[in-house]
Amino acid sequence: MSQPAADRFPTPALEKLPADIRERILAVQEKSGFVPNVFLTLACRPEEFRAFFAYHDALMERDSGLTKAEREMIVVATSAANQCHYCVVAHGAILRIRAKNPLVADQIAINYRKADISPRQRAMLDFAMKVSRAAQDISEQDFTEVSRHGFSDDDIWDIAAIAAFFALSNRMANVTGMRPNDEFYLMGRLPK
Template sequence: MSKAISRFPVVGVDTLPEDLAARIKVISDKSGFVPNVFLAMAHRPDELRAFMDYHDALMEKPGGLSKAEREMIVVATSAANDCQYCVVAHGAILRIRAKNPQIADQVAVNWRKADLTPREAAMVQYAIKVALKAQEIGPEDHAALVAAGFTQDEIWDIGAITAFFGMSNRIVNMATIRPNDEFYSLGRDIPIKG
């Protein structure tokens, strides 16, 4: 990559405390590269640790929303927040987790026209409202999600994932963190279902 990863200092993984270096190594071993967001945040180890802990608490826990649904929330709300990094990175993860090479692009460009189930559309509609107009959330919004089959814990997760990535979107945009080139091609070779 010839362009800067971030407008702020970027340090090597080898300079990190052992616990963070080990966590990033697991990610790197699985994906084949270190996502730039971790390299860009590494100059602030305590913040990176807190970021990774909260990310994992929301995105990696068992039960409730599927991993594809979680990524769909990130892609839709990151698009609404004009966050190139998160749309590209989490779009790749969504393609892989949904086993659908088209879904991330559809959701990022216009989720209303995407090939979503009624459950997914209700989830994304709520997430977008949390991202852009959280002050207007009312009982009717929660009732619509319950009608779509979501539990109270899942509704909390939709809101919490949206809020966390709202913060992430703003950090990434403020720091001008570039998506890794590798993200652009991930999950695009999945056969299209007829």
């Protein structure tokens, strides 16, 4: 019988982590009320943890032509296509909160083409999905189509980078057997 991934890659004790990583995890815990499992799972490799979250923050927190909700839409749609349980649930929760819409994350995770989103957002997700599933087939026609919806070259880079980064994240979450925290399931579903 094979060893479960969660046993193969055990999470380190918080008190044994480098100070900067421990401080970041405690700050997240203070803000959200719990420690998302991704932080503890990736903390077993401190240098990679730092690099991962530096790039995550550069992509997901910057101001640009994409809203924070649209960035989360990309994560949810591509993570669903990559069958990443953790990212669909965790980023679905963030999407519900950022979009102020309790339905949108589930709609996008199941079939973004039928979700209650704008034609602009659908074009964004079409491009992101192609990056995620068949980047080798990206052509000038793809750039023309997404640009037609008002996305700048900088926005298109963001769409592609988010889809590509979360392909890495999806694969690591699956390999490590990362499970979404129970808290994510209810977040953003009921008005406060």
